[in-house]
Amino acid sequence: MHGIISKPSTLTRVLIAAAIGACMTMRATWAEPISITLEFEPDLDNGRQVYAICATCHLPEGWGNADGTYPQLAGQHRNVLIRQLLNIRDGKRDNPLMYPFVQERTIGGYQSLADVVAYIATLPMTPEHDLGPWAEGSEEYTTGQRIYASHCAACHGPEGLGNNSHYYPRLQGQHYSYMVRQIDLVKRILRRVDPAMEAVVKTLDDTQLRYVLNYVSRLPVAKQDLAPSIDWRNPDFR
Ligand code: HEC
Ligand code: HEC
Numbered sequence: 001m002h003g004i005i006s007k008p009s010t011l012t013r014v015l016i017a018a019a020i021g022a023c024m025t026m027r028a029t030w031a032e033p034i035s036i037t038l039e040f041e042p043d044l045d046n047g048r049q050v051y052a053i054c055a056t057c058h059l060p061e062g063w064g065n066a067d068g069t070y071p072q073l074a075g076q077h078r079n080v081l082i083r084q085l086l087n088i089r090d091g092k093r094d095n096p097l098m099y100p101f102v103q104e105r106t107i108g109g110y111q112s113l114a115d116v117v118a119y120i121a122t123l124p125m126t127p128e129h130d131l132g133p134w135a136e137g138s139e140e141y142t143t144g145q146r147i148y149a150s151h152c153a154a155c156h157g158p159e160g161l162g163n164n165s166h167y168y169p170r171l172q173g174q175h176y177s178y179m180v181r182q183i184d185l186v187k188r189i190l191r192r193v194d195p196a197m198e199a200v201v202k203t204l205d206d207t208q209l210r211y212v213l214n215y216v217s218r219l220p221v222a223k224q225d226l227a228p229s230i231d232w233r234n235p236d237f238r
Contacts, residue, residue, distance in 0.1 A: 127230055
C-alpha cells in the first residue's frame, strides 16, 4: 500500500476539457452546462496525494460530517464531483471555505481533478449518515415520499441514485443536515442548480422540503457501497 506522500505522478498527462455551450435557454446568471470530456488514465497515486488536502475537511474517509458542514463525497458520481469542483473553482458555486484549495496553483490542472475524483470513487460510504427526524411509517415520512415521487424522482431517480451522465447528484446516503442547508440555499437563490429544480423547489414550502429531504435521507443504500462499519478508517491515511 502506498503512503500518500509516495512518488510524484509520472504518467503522461493528456487532457482535453471541452466546455460545450448551453443547449437550453437559460438565464444569463446561470452557468452553462459543461460537458467535460476527460481523456486520461486516472492516476490514483496522484489522486491520493491531492485528496490529502480535501481530507482535512471532508475527512480521510470522504464521509463529511453529520452536522452538515461538509458533504459526504464517497459514493457520489464522478461527473457530479467534477462539475461541482469546477463550479467551486470558478466561483460559480459560492464556497469561500474551499475556494483556495481547489485552485490550479494549489492542486494542479484538470488531470489532478480527474485523479482526485477517481480516488474518491474508491472510497466506501459511511454506514451511518445523518437522518431526518421522522421515522418510516410516520405521516411526515409518507408525505415526503409522495412529494419525492412527484417532484424529484424524475431527475434524482426513484431510489435517489442520481445520474452520472446527466450530472444529477446521488442523494441517497447524503447527510440530511447538509441537504437541508443546500435546499435552503437553492430556495434563496444563493446556490444555482438546474433551473427546473429551482422552479420545483420554489413550489414547496419549508415544511414540505424538510419532509421530502427526511424521506431522501432514509432511502436505503446498497450494502456493497457501504464501509463495513462506522469504525472503518481509510488505510491510506493512517
Ligand atoms: C477548508 C475545507 C474544505 C476543503 C479543504 C475542501 N472542501 Fe470540498 N467542500 C467544503 C464545504 C464547506 C463544502 C460544502 C459547501 C456548501 O455548503 O455549499 C464542500 C463541497 C464540496 C463538493 C460538493 C459536493 C456536493 O455534494 O455538491 C465537492 C465535490 C468537494 N467539496 C470536493 C472537494 C475536493 C475534491 C477537495 C480537495 C481538492 C475539497 N473538496 C477540499 C469544504 C472543503
Ligand atoms: C430537473 C431536474 C431536477 C429536479 C426535478 C430536482 N433536482 Fe435536485 N438537483 C438537480 C441537479 C442538476 C443538481 C446539481 C446542481 C448543481 O450542479 O449544482 C441537483 C442538486 C440537488 C441537491 C444538492 C445535492 C448536493 O450533493 O449538493 C439536493 C439536496 C437536491 N437536488 C434535492 C432535490 C429535491 C428534494 C428535489 C424535489 C423537490 C429535486 N432535487 C428536484 C436536478 C434536479
